Amino acid sequence: MTTVIVIFLILSIVVLWPLQVWTKIYPRDITMKTPKWKRYWQGTEVNTGNNYGGWLLRVVNSDASTICGAAYYSPILVIASGNCIHPYRYSLEGTSVEPTAYMNDAEDNIFGLIDTVYTPKEFQYLGQFMDVAIIRLKRPIKGKLTEFIRLCSTPITTGMKMVAYAWGFDSINVGSQSAEPRNGSVVVEDPKPCAKKFEVDFKLSSNTFCVTHPKDPKECRYDGGCPLTYGNELCGIVSHGPLCADTSQPGLYTDVNKVKKFIETIERKVQSGELTRSKFVRISINRKAKVPTTKRRKAIQ
Numbered sequence: 095m096t097t098v099i100v101i102f103l104i105l106s107i108v109v110l111w112p113l114q115v116w117t118k119i120y121p122r123d124i125t126m127k128t129p130k131w132k133r134y135w136q137g138t139e140v141n142t143g144n145n146y147g148g149w150l151l152r153v154v155n156s157d158a159s160t161i162c163g164a165a166y167y168s169p170i171l172v173i174a175s176g177n178c179i180h181p182y183r184y185s186l187e188g189t190s191v192e193p194t195a196y197m198n199d200a201e202d203n204i205f206g207l208i209d210t211v212y213t214p215k216e217f218q219y220l221g222q223f224m225d226v227a228i229i230r231l232k233r234p235i236k237g238k239l240t241e242f243i244r245l246c247s248t249p250i251t252t253g254m255k256m257v258a259y260a261w262g263f264d265s266i267n268v269g270s271q272s273a274e275p276r277n278g279s280v281v282v283e284d285p286k287p288c289a290k291k292f293e294v295d296f297k298l299s300s301n302t303f304c305v306t307h308p309k310d311p312k313e314c315r316y317d318g319g320c321p322l323t324y325g326n327e328l329c330g331i332v333s334h335g336p337l338c339a340d341t342s343q344p345g346l347y348t349d350v351n352k353v354k355k356f357i358e359t360i361e362r363k364v365q366s367g368e369l370t371r372s373k374f375v376r377i378s379i380n381r382k383a384k385v386p387t388t389k390r391r392k393a394i395q
């Protein structure tokens with residue numbers, strides 16, 4: 095009798111242990127009413143091991159290829175970059191948003207369908223200024239591991255060490271694309287020398303910051319829309335810049351602190367119903383923040 099109990103206990107431990115040690119499991123799925131604070135990512139120490147947290151998402155095209163990395167912000171809002179989603183925004187049929195962390199086969203088929211993509215009015219394709227996109231889902235993404243990430247609360251300064259995540263879909267000339275994301279550590283560059291490196295081609299936008307890629311292209315993590323975290327927060331989004339093929343050039347990221355206002359305004363307007371479901375909306379939040387056209391044109395080229 096005791097042998098049976100002991101075997102049962104050992105089996106239970108073997109079955110349950112990895113999940114409980116490696117990941118944070120929530121009792122239920124996210125609904126429209128789930129408050130953000132209930133599902134905030136608590137950092138890698140809570141989910142070390144086989145995933146990077148339930149907030150790390152990817153946008154998958156109808157042909158099953160990954161087109162953007164993304165971060166789960168609130169029940170139906172996902173953050174990516176304008177540059178990565180733009181080429182697809184008029185053909186979102188069949189495009190879905192998938193979590194990178196899920197528990198088992200039963201949760202294998204969880205994804206969110208895209209309703210609308212919002213980008214700031216000031217954003218122009220292939221430019222870095224205000225390069226952020228809010229993806230509005232039709233309904234929340236299910237799964238007991240899905241969770242939200244907080245927006246950055248620390249100003250970006252030179253020398254800050256952050257964590258980058260990528261699949262390699264923008265660097266297939268460097269190595270094969272992986273189905274699983276990979277992380278890596280990067281350091282924020284001094285903005286002045288960085289701006290100088292690009293000055294012949296374009297003017298670095300005021301809400302973009304630079305990070306040094308690791309020298310070895312295989313260690314480089316840089317795919318469109320992918321997040322950059324600092325502590326437990328989303329601080330950067332891969333914008334449009336030199337890819338891993340040339341690691342002597344810095345990676346360019348949108349500073350989340352500088353687009354926070356846009357993100358929060360969209361959130362408020364979606365909650366209040368002011369923004370109804372409709373496709374391809376460009377929103378002007380801060381009409382006063384005008385960029386001279388010549389400057390902007392230069393930034394785009």
Ligand SMILES: *[C@@H]1O[C@H](CO)[C@@H](O)[C@H](O)[C@H]1NC(C)=O
Nearest residue numbers: 138142143145257277278279
């Ligand atoms: C990458 O993720 C693993 C697992 O979560 C973690 O142990 C490691 O510290 C991370 N690397 C960096 C550079 O943060």
